[in-house]
Amino acid sequence: MTIDDLPTAEHTHDEAAPVDDLWFADGNLILKAENSLFRIYSGLLGARSSVFKDMFGFPPPEGGNTMMDGCPIVTVYDSAKDMAYFLKAVFDSSYFEPPPSPTELPIVEAVLRLSLKYDVQYLRRRALHHLSSTFPMTLDGWRDRDTFRTIPPVDNTPFAAFRIAREFDLTWLLPAILYCVSSHPFEKTLDSAPWGNEELAFGWEDKRMAIIGRQKLLLMQHRSAVSMAKLAGTKIEDCTGATCSSTKQRCADILGGWDMAGFLDYFEDHADIYEDFCPACNAAFKELCAADSDEMWTKLPELFGLPNWETLERSRVTALE
Known part of the structure; x- marks a missing residue:
């Protein structure tokens, strides 16, 4: 199973399965997220993440960890998709490079979420720079965004980006995002916008802000x-x-x-x-x-x-x- 094959949380398999892209034969630790298994190197992960470093320093639970192929299994309570993107960014130096290297919004979202949770500062900053390249704060940056943006303009990207900005309190991204939202049909703001298998809908306060702002803009x-x-x-x-x-x-x-x-x-x-x-x-x-x-x-x-x-x-x- 590869990252692209990972099931969503709503469609998980009954048995845990290794993720080929993140299953290293000589790894010494297996992380289990939902029903996906990642065999990785604890020393390298601990060197990148202070949270994992501290976690690996704890004594094992009474009775020891569950083992597989001689490796302890540690369960993490993150989505398998998020964990796959995050671990790929940690273990593959070419996977999530800073701008101007291109990436995708789901990868940025996952890396940002878990780099904050597990304290991987260089990945957190990279994720923020990718968002900044796509939703700039200057008019010159806006006019040049098609040249410098690293996140492709997939349909309804602004609605997904708005959710990210709200979740992580990235208020400085909102003006450009909301301008983009205002360039979409009004029904998407009023009802919802499709994004993958989801329907993204604003809460009432955000919907009110977007609608009133759009009216003033028009x-x-x-x-x-x-x-x-x-x-x-x-x-x-x-x-x-x-x-x-x-x-x-x-x-x-x-x-x-x-x-x-x-x-x-x-x-x-x-x-x-x-x-x-x-x-x-x-x-x-x-x-x-x-x-x-x-x-x-x-x-x-x-x-x-x-x-x-x-x-x-x-x-x-x-x-x-």
Whole structure:
């Protein structure tokens, strides 16, 4: 059985089975999580984790440990999937490297959870850096996220990331996550979003925060559409294009018709429309979009009732210590 073959908690087998990827023939300890067995090296695990180091220092239980192939079996009360990802990160140096190496959100979540529980600080920091690369705290970082993100944009990733941010109190990730949530159909926030075998649903307080913040975000977006429409009715000095006004109005109509977030990428994503602008109008339109994007990003935490960026940055620095 490999990591990918591990059953979920809802579909475990009756008998414990070795996980091939984490079954070392010369290992001296077997960890049992749910119905999965991992034969590993206690010395190396203890060197990485102060919690396991202390655990291995305890005297064995009265009557001794259950044995298998000459190795003691120690039961841990974590999901087999989480434990597999965590142990793979510990024992395979190429499996969970820091950014810019790519990874996947379920791996990040599992490694973060167990590196906190078992005190493996370098893995904890790696997990946080991966989350930061995908949900940045600056507008420049947002615009470059497709280049630097290490977690792929699998559908409904923001909803899963929101759960992680809440579970581990990573408030500094929430503005970017909630902006992404606001770019999805409203029904996902109101009801739930599928993620693997799960349906991810917000609790009432988080749902209220996401809905009210989304509404404020869309109001800002619609104000930008009005500004575009006003620009369409204004003769730009040095304008040389016959279709510039109609093109600006078209841009305003597109943005004004959206019922989900998207303005931060609006200028970059609609470059095909701007081919009809003359150079002067293109510059004026770009300046309008840049100014409104800067304002939206600056106000993003406030829209969702979160602390300002400076406060969130201090939280991020503290978390990475």
